[in-house]
Amino acid sequence: MADQTNGQPGGQVAVADRQTVVADRQTAVSDRQAAVASGPVANPQLALAYGRVLGGDTGFAQVWFDQAVLDKYRAATGYRVIRTNSAGRVQIRGGWTLDFGIADDGRLIHASASDLAQRLPAAERRHWTGYLIGLPVSPTFLTMRLGAGHCLDDGEIREWREAAD
Numbered sequence: 682m683a684d685q686t687n688g689q690p691g692g693q694v695a696v697a698d699r700q701t702v703v704a705d706r707q708t709a710v711s712d713r714q715a716a717v718a719s720g721p722v723a724n725p726q727l728a729l730a731y732g733r734v735l736g737g738d739t740g741f742a743q744v745w746f747d748q749a750v751l752d753k754y755r756a757a758t759g760y761r762v763i764r765t766n767s768a769g770r771v772q773i774r775g776g777w778t779l780d781f782g783i784a785d786d787g788r789l790i791h792a793s794a795s796d797l798a799q800r801l802p803a804a805e806r807r808h809w810t811g812y813l814i815g816l817p818v819s820p821t822f823l824t825m826r827l828g829a830g831h832c833l834d835d836g837e838i839r840e841w842r843e844a845a846d
Contacts, residue, residue: 764783769782
C-alpha cells in the first residue's frame with residue numbers, strides 16, 4: 682500500500698481513509714445482497730455488463746480502485762488526469778492512456794479488466810493493485826484457483842442447505 686500521508690506522519694490518515702472506504706463498501710455489499718435476494722437488480726448497467734461477462738466477454742468485468750491511485754499521476758510531471766462527472770482518463774504525454782469510470786461520489790474509480798490488461802503498462806500494475814477495492818473473498822478458494830487446481834484440505838464436504846450453514 683502506498684504511503685499517502687496528506688501531510689500526516691506515518692500514513693495514518695490515508696490508512697484510516699482507506700479502511701473507511703472498505704467498510705463503506707462492505708455495508709453497500711450487504712445492502713445490495715439484501716436487494717438482490719428480495720427483487721430486481723439495483724444497477725441495470727452493471728447487470729448488463731456482467732451479463733456480457735457471464736456470456737464469455739470477460740473484458741467487460743470491472744475492477745475497482747480507491748481514487749487515491751491517481752495521486753501519483755496528479756503529482757508527476759508529464760501526466761494528465763482529467764474527468765467529467767462520471768468518467769475520467771489518466772494519460773502520459775506521448776504514452777499510454779487509461780479511461781475509467783467514477784463512482785461513489787468520486788471516492789472510487791473502475792476500469793474494465795481488458796483495458797487494465799491491455800493499456801496499463803506492466804511497470805504500473807503493482808501501483809494499481811495497491812489501491813484495489815474488492816469484495817470479501819475466500820482466500821482458500823483463490824489459492825486453489827491460482828494453483829491450477831491444487832486442492833487444499835478445507836473441511837468435510839457437506840450439503841449446503843441454508844445461507845447461514
